[in-house]
Each structure stands twice: as C-alpha cells, then as structure tokens.
Amino acid sequence: EAEVVLVGRSNVGKSTLMREITGHKFDTGGKPGVTRQPNHYDWAAEDFVVTDLPGFGFMSGVDEEYREAIKTDIVQYLEEYADNILAGILVVDGKSAVDIIDRHSGPDEIPYDVEMFHFLRDVDIPTVVAVNKMDKVDDTDERLNDLCDRLGLYPPWKQWQETIAPITAKNGQISPLNEAVRTHLHEQNRDDLF
Numbered sequence: 001e002a003e004v005v006l007v008g009r010s011n012v013g014k015s016t017l018m019r020e021i022t023g024h025k026f027d028t029g030g031k032p033g034v035t036r037q038p039n040h041y042d043w044a045a046e047d048f049v050v051t052d053l054p055g056f057g058f059m060s061g062v063d064e065e066y067r068e069a070i071k072t073d074i075v076q077y078l079e080e081y082a083d084n085i086l087a088g089i090l091v092v093d094g095k096s097a098v099d100i101i102d103r104h105s106g107p108d109e110i111p112y113d114v115e116m117f118h119f120l121r122d123v124d125i126p127t128v129v130a131v132n133k134m135d136k137v138d139d140t141d142e143r144l145n146d147l148c149d150r151l152g153l154y155p156p157w158k159q160w161q162e163t164i165a166p167i168t169a170k171n172g173q174i175s176p177l178n179e180a181v182r183t184h185l186h187e188q189n190r191d192d193l194f
C-alpha cells in the first residue's frame with residue numbers, strides 16, 4: 001500500500017495535522033521526542049497509509065546524542081522505504097520557520113528543514129511543505145516567498161503550489177495540502193501507465 005510520510009521539527013503541529021488527516025486522536029502538545037518509532041495510520045480520505053516520523057529539534061531534557069539518534073532513524077527509514085513512499089510532507093511552522101532557518105544557517109550548519117527538504121528530493125520522494133499555523137501570519141505572500149527562497153525554490157510561491165501548501169491544521173484548513181499530495185499521487189499513477 002502506498003505510503004505518505006510526515007516529518008518536521010517538534011511543536012510545528014504534526015500531531016494536530018495527523019489528527020486532521022486521519023481522524024484519530026493524537027497526543028498534541030505532549031512531550032516531544034518521546035516516540036522513536038514510526039507510527040502508521042490510514043489517511044481517511046485516500047487509499048494510503050500515513051506514517052508519522054518522530055519530531056526533531058529542540059527537546060527539553062533530551063540530550064544531543066539522543067537527538068542525533070532520532071535523526072539517523074528518520075533518514076534510514078526514508079532511505080529504506082523511498083521506493084514505496086508516494087510523498088513526503090515536511091511540516092513547518094509558518095510563523096517561525098524562516099527565522100529559525102536564518103538563525104541556523106552558517107558556514108558549517110544546515111538548518112534541519114532545509115536539510116530534510118533536500119534529502120527527500122535526493123531520495124526521489126516527492127515533497128510537499130505543509131506550512132502550518134498560517135492563522136498567525138499576516139504577510140502571507142511575503143512569508144511564503146521568503147520560505148521558497150530559503151528552500152532554493154524561485155519565488156513567487158504561487159508557482160510552487162504542488163510543493164508549498166499553506167495550512168492551519170488547528171482549524172482544519174488543510175485543503176492546499178490535500179490538493180498538493182493528490183497531484184503527486186496522480187503523477188505516480190500516470191507514470192505507472194507507461
């Protein structure tokens with residue numbers, strides 16, 4: 001069965017989004033970084049499985065070594081199952097993503113979101129960036145254009161609607177994400193015909 005994976009830093013709203021797309025209840029706002037195992041659920045509206053990979057980034061009481069171990073697990077999982085993965089959803093916090101990326105950019109530092117975005121593409125997993133918490137963002141176009149720029153996508157963001165999906169998971173506003181994922185699903189089906 002085709003699989004869609006969710007990755008993202010802690011606290012971006014991954015559990016909230018999981019609840020929205022699967023109809024299951026998730027422990028939102030819970031202690032991050034506790035789950036190391038990938039969890040699989042059915043995507044309510046579609047015929048595929050959604051896998052929630054552990055959140056990554058700052059976690060209070062979790063040491064550096066453990067954080068790195070989580071990251072290694074995520075990367076290994078994606079490499080192992082890349083052929084079966086229909087789409088990767090990188091969830092980011094629309095309000096803070098650009099600032100966090102800029103703060104962690106340097107000569108020998110690649111921000112997690114940027115690294116993960118490129119990694120997914122390197123292993124040929126079609127990637128959608130679910131830009132969450134858009135209810136907290138006023139200058140939508142400017143913010144999304146900046147995010148595109150940081151990810152190496154030439155702005156304006158509206159050219160990238162198969163990749164950039166602004167959502168507010170908390171209020172159930174996720175149709176740009178559904179549409180973007182569906183586009184990749186259809187691309188895959190079309191490839192199968194030839």
Ligand code: GDP
Pocket residue numbers: 008009010011012013014015016017027028029030032055132133134135136167168169170171
């Ligand atoms: P996770 O750590 O990525 O699983 O994040 P959670 O789903 O637990 O959410 C972290 C926090 O962000 C919680 O307080 C959520 O209520 C909040 N949150 C999630 N989605 C949204 C959203 O669309 N808008 C706003 N304003 N807050 C959100």
